[in-house]
Amino acid sequence: MIEPKSESAFRTIGELSAELGLPQHILRYWETRFPQLRPLTRAGNRRYYRPDDVMLVRRIDRALNRDGYTIKGVQGLLKNGSAATAPAHESISPDVLPALLQIRDELKAALAD
Numbered sequence: 001m002i003e004p005k006s007e008s009a010f011r012t013i014g015e016l017s018a019e020l021g022l023p024q025h026i027l028r029y030w031e032t033r034f035p036q037l038r039p040l041t042r043a044g045n046r047r048y049y050r051p052d053d054v055m056l057v058r059r060i061d062r063a064l065n066r067d068g069y070t071i072k073g074v075q076g077l078l079k080n081g082s083a084a085t086a087p088a089h090e091s092i093s094p095d096v097l098p099a100l101l102q103i104r105d106e107l108k109a110a111l112a113d
Contacts, residue, residue, distance in 0.1 A: 010040070010048040020061055030060055033071055036078050 005011060017024045027047075031037050037056055039047040049057065056078075063069040063077060 008051055010050055011054060013039075013047045013049070016049050016054060016057060020057065022057075022061060027057065030057070034060060034075065034078060 005015070011019070013024050013027055016022075017027060031039070034056075037053060037060070039049045039053050041047055060074055060078075063074045064071070069077065
């Protein structure tokens with residue numbers, strides 16, 4: 001069995017992807033959308049995520065996939081360093097929100113299969 005890395009260790013894109021359950025292409029895409037996310041790159045464009053990068057990826061993931069922010073909303077959060085931009089679901093009618101959340105959960109389950 002492989003020992004888990006310490007919190008201070010650098011992680012490859014594969015390790016971070018497996019740790020967070022996110023596809024590698026999503027992490028690469030986020031690098032294009034969030035200028036704050038800049039892992040070290042070595043020979044062959046191999047990415048190494050520093051502990052600060054890992055924390056940022058976790059924050060982005062939480063905001064997008066749990067808190068309901070859009071990419072633009074998370075960009076605003078990171079730019080302002082605050083929660084000034086409301087999650088996308090706050091502008092949705094309360095009648096529709098439960099149905100949308102159910103659809104989201106069903107899609108997540110289908111993608112996990």
